[in-house]
Amino acid sequence: MRKIHTLFFLLLGVFIFHVSMKLIYQFADYGKSNSIGQFAYWYNVPQFHANYSVFAPEPPDKREFFVYRGYLKDGTKTPWFEDGTTLLQQARENRFSAIYKKWKIQNYLGFQTNKIYLQLLRNPSIQHLGNNKVKEIAQQQIVHYPQYLNAARYAETKLNERNVEGVEGVEFAYLIKYVKPEKGFNAQFFPPKTLNDAD
Numbered sequence: 001m002r003k004i005h006t007l008f009f010l011l012l013g014v015f016i017f018h019v020s021m022k023l024i025y026q027f028a029d030y031g032k033s034n035s036i037g038q039f040a041y042w043y044n045v046p047q048f049h050a051n052y053s054v055f056a057p058e059p060p061d062k063r064e065f066f067v068y069r070g071y072l073k074d075g076t077k078t079p080w081f082e083d084g085t086t087l088l089q090q091a092r093e094n095r096f097s098a099i100y101k102k103w104k105i106q107n108y109l110g111f112q113t114n115k116i117y118l119q120l121l122r123n124p125s126i127q128h129l130g131n132n133k134v135k136e137i138a139q140q141q142i143v144h145y146p147q148y149l150n151a152a153r154y155a156e157t158k159l160n161e162r163n164v165e166g167v168e169g170v171e172f173a174y175l176i177k178y179v180k181p182e183k184g185f186n187a188q189f190f191p192p193k194t195l196n197d198a199d
Helices: 002-027 035-044 084-093 099-121 124-129 131-142 146-161
Strands: 051-053 056-058 064-072 167-176
Touching (some): 002 035, 064 084
Antiparallel strands (some): 064 167
């Protein structure tokens, strides 16, 4: 019986925490909110994001942009490509379609890579080395994380679908439109990946 009570209160606590984060996120302006509002943002986006208009989920207006481009064999680069805007436009036309889920999936690639990268930048054991060295170390480490590798595979796949020829590398970025990079770091851009690199 005691185990049942413990489980009940544990689940109740998780439920209250989740609902609280949803409510704070729903009504707080991230750009002007305090640390609690910012934590609620990171908790909800993109996993649990939903604005609600009557009973239909409302795709976000203020949002991030996952972009990518190819490095070509002739030394040039393709333009930056971005899939989220088209997906959100389609989702607004049919609020209950699966297209919004597709946007969340591709946005999640950039979100998770950026989250890991920020953690690397905040590593307390290397802060004494200075900003430039910290960024250099973070750039060297991020390329070994599965979040980075998954985003690179997505970029490669989409460039192939666009019939871009001569691609030998990809670069991608997570543009946070209304969030300032911490400590002056351009934290949302990631190093290029050569396609013949071993994963």
